[in-house]
Amino acid sequence: MSAKPSLRPELRRDPVMGRWVIVSPARAKRPSEFKSKSPSPGPTLPYSDTCPFCSGNEHLCAPEIFRVPPEPGEGWKVRVIENLYPALDRNCKSDGEGGGEDGAVLPGFGFHDVVIETPVHSVNLSGMSGSEIGAVIGAWTRRVLDISSSHEIKYVQVFKNHGASAGASLSHSHSQIIALPVVPSDVAARIHSMKENFGRTGRCCLCNHPDKELVVSESAHFISYVPFAATHPFEIWIVPRDHSPHFHELDNDKAADLGSLLKLMLRKLAVQLNDPPFNFMIQTSPLQNTASLSPYCHWFLQIIPQLTIVGGFEVATGCYINPVFSEDAAKVLRDVDIL
Amino acid sequence: MSAKPSLRPELRRDPVMGRWVIVSPARAKRPSEFKSKSPSPGPTLPYSDTCPFCSGNEHLCAPEIFRVPPEPGEGWKVRVIENLYPALDRNCKSDGEGGGEDGAVLPGFGFHDVVIETPVHSVNLSGMSGSEIGAVIGAWTRRVLDISSSHEIKYVQVFKNHGASAGASLSHSHSQIIALPVVPSDVAARIHSMKENFGRTGRCCLCNHPDKELVVSESAHFISYVPFAATHPFEIWIVPRDHSPHFHELDNDKAADLGSLLKLMLRKLAVQLNDPPFNFMIQTSPLQNTASLSPYCHWFLQIIPQLTIVGGFEVATGCYINPVFSEDAAKVLRDVDIL
Ligand SMILES: Nc1ncnc2c1ncn2[C@@H]1O[C@H](COP(=O)(O)OP(=O)(O)O[C@H]2O[C@H](CO)[C@@H](O)[C@H](O)[C@H]2O)[C@@H](O)[C@H]1O
Ligand SMILES: Nc1ncnc2c1ncn2[C@@H]1O[C@H](COP(=O)(O)OP(=O)(O)O[C@H]2O[C@H](CO)[C@@H](O)[C@H](O)[C@H]2O)[C@@H](O)[C@H]1O
Numbered sequence: 001m002s003a004k005p006s007l008r009p010e011l012r013r014d015p016v017m018g019r020w021v022i023v024s025p026a027r028a029k030r031p032s033e034f035k036s037k038s039p040s041p042g043p044t045l046p047y048s049d050t051c052p053f054c055s056g057n058e059h060l061c062a063p064e065i066f067r068v069p070p071e072p073g074e075g076w077k078v079r080v081i082e083n084l085y086p087a088l089d090r091n092c093k094s095d096g097e098g099g100g101e102d103g104a105v106l107p108g109f110g111f112h113d114v115v116i117e118t119p120v121h122s123v124n125l126s127g128m129s130g131s132e133i134g135a136v137i138g139a140w141t142r143r144v145l146d147i148s149s150s151h152e153i154k155y156v157q158v159f160k161n162h163g164a165s166a167g168a169s170l171s172h173s174h175s176q177i178i179a180l181p182v183v184p185s186d187v188a189a190r191i192h193s194m195k196e197n198f199g200r201t202g203r204c205c206l207c208n209h210p211d212k213e214l215v216v217s218e219s220a221h222f223i224s225y226v227p228f229a230a231t232h233p234f235e236i237w238i239v240p241r242d243h244s245p246h247f248h249e250l251d252n253d254k255a256a257d258l259g260s261l262l263k264l265m266l267r268k269l270a271v272q273l274n275d276p277p278f279n280f281m282i283q284t285s286p287l288q289n290t291a292s293l294s295p296y297c298h299w300f301l302q303i304i305p306q307l308t309i310v311g312g313f314e315v316a317t318g319c320y321i322n323p324v325f326s327e328d329a330a331k332v333l334r335d336v337d338i339l
Numbered sequence: 340m341s342a343k344p345s346l347r348p349e350l351r352r353d354p355v356m357g358r359w360v361i362v363s364p365a366r367a368k369r370p371s372e373f374k375s376k377s378p379s380p381g382p383t384l385p386y387s388d389t390c391p392f393c394s395g396n397e398h399l400c401a402p403e404i405f406r407v408p409p410e411p412g413e414g415w416k417v418r419v420i421e422n423l424y425p426a427l428d429r430n431c432k433s434d435g436e437g438g439g440e441d442g443a444v445l446p447g448f449g450f451h452d453v454v455i456e457t458p459v460h461s462v463n464l465s466g467m468s469g470s471e472i473g474a475v476i477g478a479w480t481r482r483v484l485d486i487s488s489s490h491e492i493k494y495v496q497v498f499k500n501h502g503a504s505a506g507a508s509l510s511h512s513h514s515q516i517i518a519l520p521v522v523p524s525d526v527a528a529r530i531h532s533m534k535e536n537f538g539r540t541g542r543c544c545l546c547n548h549p550d551k552e553l554v555v556s557e558s559a560h561f562i563s564y565v566p567f568a569a570t571h572p573f574e575i576w577i578v579p580r581d582h583s584p585h586f587h588e589l590d591n592d593k594a595a596d597l598g599s600l601l602k603l604m605l606r607k608l609a610v611q612l613n614d615p616p617f618n619f620m621i622q623t624s625p626l627q628n629t630a631s632l633s634p635y636c637h638w639f640l641q642i643i644p645q646l647t648i649v650g651g652f653e654v655a656t657g658c659y660i661n662p663v664f665s666e667d668a669a670k671v672l673r674d675v676d677i678l
Contacts, residue, residue, distance in 0.1 A: 009431075108362070164648075166651070312498030
């Protein structure tokens with residue numbers, strides 16, 4: 001693989017997601033010129049009296065699940081609370097598949113929580129220290145671990161929306177956790193693709209280290225890189241070096257190490273791309289059939305800066321048109337200096 | 340199935356897409372109060388001298404493939420042209436899968452065309468007559484038919500972006516056609532799901548008529564309805580009554596009939612939802628293995644008004660959170676009077 005001299009498009013298939021991507025550099029400006037058109041640096045004031053997530057406004061929130069550290073009062077660093085407008089209802093019980101002849105219906109049982117990442121309105125994840133971010137990650141793992149004891153739950157999604165055009169309705173730094181009684185289709189497709197790849201090659205496709213050209217940075221326990229078949233310009237994956245199917249088995253040391261690398265990636269994206277809106281997601285494995293999933297499932301954290309608008313083609317096909325070659329995005333990101 | 344008295348969420352699985360959706364009415368206002376926040380009524384002037392798609396500006400365009408009617412000059416009604424910034428390249432040849440050990444790579448061979456739906460800058464599809472829209476649909480079928488003679492092409496996607504937040508970069512009414520040398524993942528998943536459903540029930544899941552509550556309108560050859568497990572509020576499917584795997588086999592009579600029903604649906608969405616941005620897509624079948632696909636594949640047209648923003652949860656899982664029950668959306672749309 002070498003830097004593309006031409007503007008010829010390519011089709012690339014991702015072995016993890018099992019999905020084709022069109023890389024089409026003719027559709028865009030030069031990789032180094034990409035900037036966000038809707039920069040989302042986050043709030044500037046340390047406190048907002050209408051923000052339910054600010055320290056002092058805890059009474060505006062739905063019930064707390066836990067806080068870190070656990071002492072009551074305003075000295076918390078991270079709070080995990082129920083979502084006030086939950087997508088799924090923790091009080092209605094799942095009772096197996098039912099409904100029409102073709103379609104299946106289930107009661108909307110599940111958990112939907114919010115993780116308030118800082119008590120301070122104006123602090124972003126990328127402005128926190130590696131160990132502070134590690135504490136946020138530790139709150140995710142702890143909550144997922146708790147939820148995984150519920151036998152009705154089949155999959156837990158941890159995700160973050162940053163910036164209005166990435167879906168965020170509140171600007172105070174937060175992430176979310178949704179636990180479902182079904183395995184969502186894209187998760188099933190990912191697991192299927194990793195299994196198929198394992199069957200063919202005898203190896204986990206995320207234990208294979210990426211080509212050096214794609215790597216952005218490394219830490220003791222993680223590698224961050226632009227995936228070969230990235231769906232979006234400047235998409236980054238942070239992958240644990242050790243094979244591990246489930247995110248929630250991460251220990252505190254590794255959480256702090258991940259915190260530092262995540263911080264570095266978010267800083268690089270913010271500096272290079274002008275504070276773009278972004279989503280990140282923990283891509284982990286379903287909670288059941290763990291023994292059979294273990295050999296080929298490997299969790300990772302996926303970061304997608306939202307720089308382009310999805311059109312009918314992507315909605316219809318699931319095939320993304322990425323105007324930037326992954327090798328070029330990785331080089332640009334490697335070269336951003338963060339002091 | 341009856342109108343939901345409560346605000347309890349539900350999980351619904353679509354048999355065509357093979358995908359779970361969360362219906363979560365607690366997350367939104369009442370169905371009848373949904374309005375677009377970025378209305379896209381389209382341009383108001385009949386001509387723009389910088390618009391490449393306007394009659395008189397044909398010299399600004401990439402090469403023409405054909406026009407309707409075929410006579411040269413400015414009297415055309417529909418033009419099919421090459422896309423000036425094509426995602427795929429019609430001049431590089433596909434040469435089978437290659438590339439790395441895990442990922443597959445193909446040269447970006449394919450077709451990417453634009454269909455200019457009207458010579459007049461200020462005319463929208465919904466402002467055209469049923470038979471004029473029928474002529475646009477006829478241009479799509481004719482072009483797909485031409486392309487399908489290329490043996491390297493495995494799938495052809497017809498789609499439309501209307502409004503900037505649905506991806507449209509030009510406001511003059513147009514649609515696009517992208518022809519690929521691979522079957523995209525979501526298309527493969529749809530075909531797989533329809534096949535699985537056929538195996539289980541012995542019937543094509545789109546030959547089954549939808550529950551009356553979901554129907555918006557009907558014509559001689561088509562039914563339009565909100566799918567039971569709609570991914571987006573006010574999503575509409577227009578499904579041919581007769582079983583048919585491939586869109587491009589549509590004849591002119593049926594194209595005109597579809598044109599009228601499509602017009603009615605676009606008018607209803609525009610009136611009810613305040614000219615929302617939208618995408619529509621022809622969900623058809625791959626071009627190969629036609630004999631084996633035929634029993635269970637049934638093409639349809641999918642319309643998605645873009646009223647909500649996709650967040651990290653949907654990006655990660657492919658599971659959409661729809662705040663509006665399909666029965667409620669269908670009732671609202673049935674009740675909109677179009678004069
Ligand atoms: N003079 C000319 N002659 C011929 N063609 C010309 C032309 N000038 C412009 N064009 C082409 O006309 C097309 C207009 O298409 P749209 O406005 O529907 O969306 P676009 O393809 O830009 O991207 C949207 O749709 C795609 C596919 O869904 C998404 O990848 C993307 O993010 C989203 O913004 C463009 O593809 C453009 O290349
Ligand atoms: N006082 C309070 N106490 C507790 N919780 C409170 C609260 N006030 C608000 N909340 C909750 O806080 C959450 C904030 O989440 P985000 O801003 O990341 O995105 P949101 O979930 O709104 O939707 C985005 O993400 C979802 C999931 O990806 C998409 O479906 C959607 O379209 C997109 O806009 C909301 O879910 C809200 O319900």
